[in-house]
Amino acid sequence: MALEIKVLDYGDIELESSFLVLGRDCGRTRRVPTLGFLILGGAYPILVDTGYRSNQIMETLGMRGLQFHENMIENQLSKHGVRMGDVRFVLHTHLHIDHAGKDDLFPMNSTVVVNRRELEYSVSGLMHPQYPAPDIKHLIDRLHGKGALRFLDLEISGPVELMPGVYCEAAGAHTEGSMNVHVHTSEGVATICGDVIYDINDQIVEPFRQNNDGEPQTTGNHGTTKRAEKAAIKKVLANARFILPVHDRPARVESGVVVARLQDSVPGPIVQTLPKRNWFPA
Numbered sequence: 001m002a003l004e005i006k007v008l009d010y011g012d013i014e015l016e017s018s019f020l021v022l023g024r025d026c027g028r029t030r031r032v033p034t035l036g037f038l039i040l041g042g043a044y045p046i047l048v049d050t051g052y053r054s055n056q057i058m059e060t061l062g063m064r065g066l067q068f069h070e071n072m073i074e075n076q077l078s079k080h081g082v083r084m085g086d087v088r089f090v091l092h093t094h095l096h097i098d099h100a101g102k103d104d105l106f107p108m109n110s111t112v113v114v115n116r117r118e119l120e121y122s123v124s125g126l127m128h129p130q131y132p133a134p135d136i137k138h139l140i141d142r143l144h145g146k147g148a149l150r151f152l153d154l155e156i157s158g159p160v161e162l163m164p165g166v167y168c169e170a171a172g173a174h175t176e177g178s179m180n181v182h183v184h185t186s187e188g189v190a191t192i193c194g195d196v197i198y199d200i201n202d203q204i205v206e207p208f209r210q211n212n213d214g215e216p217q218t219t220g221n222h223g224t225t226k227r228a229e230k231a232a233i234k235k236v237l238a239n240a241r242f243i244l245p246v247h248d249r250p251a252r253v254e255s256g257v258v259v260a261r262l263q264d265s266v267p268g269p270i271v272q273t274l275p276k277r278n279w280f281p282a
């Protein structure tokens with residue numbers, strides 16, 4: 001059976017626009033989704049990212065959480081006939097506040113999978129308020145529970161196949177330990193890229209204030225260098241048929257160019273086709 005990815009909606013957040021795209025609309029507020037991804041079609045369901053703990057916790061970053069009843073993780077999973085206890089692996093693109101907030105709701109035999117570097121980075125103090133205490137302390141509980149946590153060492157091992165057709169790879173951007181999850185679908189590789197990309201249009205399709213051909217704009221929230229951030233975005237585009245960020249809807253990519261947008265599943269229906277690329281600069 002072919003693997004497919006269902007997009008889960010954990011609720012929107014409101015935050016400052018230049019946090020998402022460097023230099024964009026400083027001081028203005030943007031509302032973006034916070035998504036998760038349920039990989040179905042394998043031996044067991046795999047979940048990538050779990051959203052934020054509560055609306056209140058987003059206020060510690062000066063952001064507004066808009067999580068409602070239907071956004072609760074158990075309700076998002078049950079739309080696809082999956083219960084919390086059915087999930088074999090809970091993967092994290094990284095451990096920021098809006099990506100790892102519900103792990104304590106999963107039984108200890110649903111293994112949480114993180115890149116070791118990311119857990120180290122989460123306690124380094126380098127992006128401190130984005131790694132809230134309750135989420136990280138729960139992961140320490142898992143560290144002491146048999147089989148409750150799996151570490152990857154992606155910088156050293158290279159990509160790891162977790163289940164047939166599902167690969168984890170160091171992302172090299174956003175945070176020091178971020179990872180991408182590649183899913184081999186019937187229509188090609190779909191890359192869940194966490195926050196390596198926040199805004200597909202303003203960073204890639206029409207990159208904000210970029211003058212050079214094919215040059216992406218970085219996010220305003222990153223823990224590596226500008227060069228690394230840009231290269232990581234280019235790497236995702238060069239190797240994926242679909243890209244799935246956590247705060248924007250998925251896109252279809254052909255020869256490194258975004259050609260269409262999707263909504264709720266990958267592969268799935270196209271909801272917007274982008275204009276054909278003009279091969280000469282406009």
Ligand SMILES: [Zn+2]
Nearest residue numbers: 096098195246
């Ligand atoms: Zn995020």
